[in-house]
Amino acid sequence: MAMADCIFCKIASGETRARIVYEDGDTLAFSDLNPQAPTHVLIIPRRHITGLSSAVEEDGELLGKLQLTAVKTAKLLKVEDAFRLVTNNGRGAGQSVNHLHYHLLAGRKMLWPPG
Ligand code: DGP
Numbered sequence: 001m002a003m004a005d006c007i008f009c010k011i012a013s014g015e016t017r018a019r020i021v022y023e024d025g026d027t028l029a030f031s032d033l034n035p036q037a038p039t040h041v042l043i044i045p046r047r048h049i050t051g052l053s054s055a056v057e058e059d060g061e062l063l064g065k066l067q068l069t070a071v072k073t074a075k076l077l078k079v080e081d082a083f084r085l086v087t088n089n090g091r092g093a094g095q096s097v098n099h100l101h102y103h104l105l106a107g108r109k110m111l112w113p114p115g
Contacts, residue, residue, distance in 0.1 A: 003048045008099035012046040022076055026062060027069040029104070038107025039079050043070045049100040052089045070104050079106035086114070 002009040010016035011030060018030035021041055032040040045062050049055055055063060067085070074080040083106035088094035 003099070006048055006097075006099050008042075008044050008097055008101065009048050012044065022069060022073045024069070026065050029069055029073040032103065036103075037105040039077055039083070039105065041073055041077070041104040043073065043085075043102040043104055045100055050098050051095055051100055052087050055100070066100075066102060070102055073104055074106065077106070082106060082110075084110050084114075 002013060007016060011018045012028055020028065020030045022029040026047070027043065027045055029041050029043050032042050043066055045066060047062070049059060049062075070083075070085050071080065074083045083104055086103050086105070087101065088096075088103075
C-alpha cells in the first residue's frame with residue numbers, strides 16, 4: 001500500500017515527476033536527483049517496503065525482479081558491462097529515503113572499499 005508521505009510512493013504513482021528509465025507492473029527505475037556518477041538510477045518496488053531489512057519471505061520474488069530490472073535498465077543505458085548496484089539499509093548506512101531502493105551506478109571508475 002502507498003504511504004502518504006513517501007516520495008518514492010508518489011513517484012511510483014505518478015503524483016511526483018521523475019525521469020523514468022524503465023517501468024513494469026512491479027518495479028520502476030528513475031534517475032537520481034543528486035547523481036553520484038554519470039549514470040545514477042534508482043530501482044524501486046512500486047509497493048512500499050521500508051528497506052531491505054523489512055523484506056519478508058513473500059517478498060522474495062519481488063526482490064529478484066528488482067535485480068532483473070537493474071539489469072534491464074543497465075542494458076537500456078548500455079552500461080551492463082560495468083555497473084554497481086547498492087542499497088543503503090538504515091540511517092547508519094546512509095539510507096535517507098525509507099522506501100527500498102537500489103542505486104545503479106555506472107560511467108566512472110568505482111572504488112573499493114566503497115567508503
Ligand atoms: P539513500 O540516501 O540511499 O536513501 O538514497 C536516496 C536517494 O534518493 C538519493 O541519492 C537522492 C534521491 N532522491 C531523493 N529524493 C528524490 C526525488 O524526489 N526524486 C529523485 N529522482 N530522487 C530523489
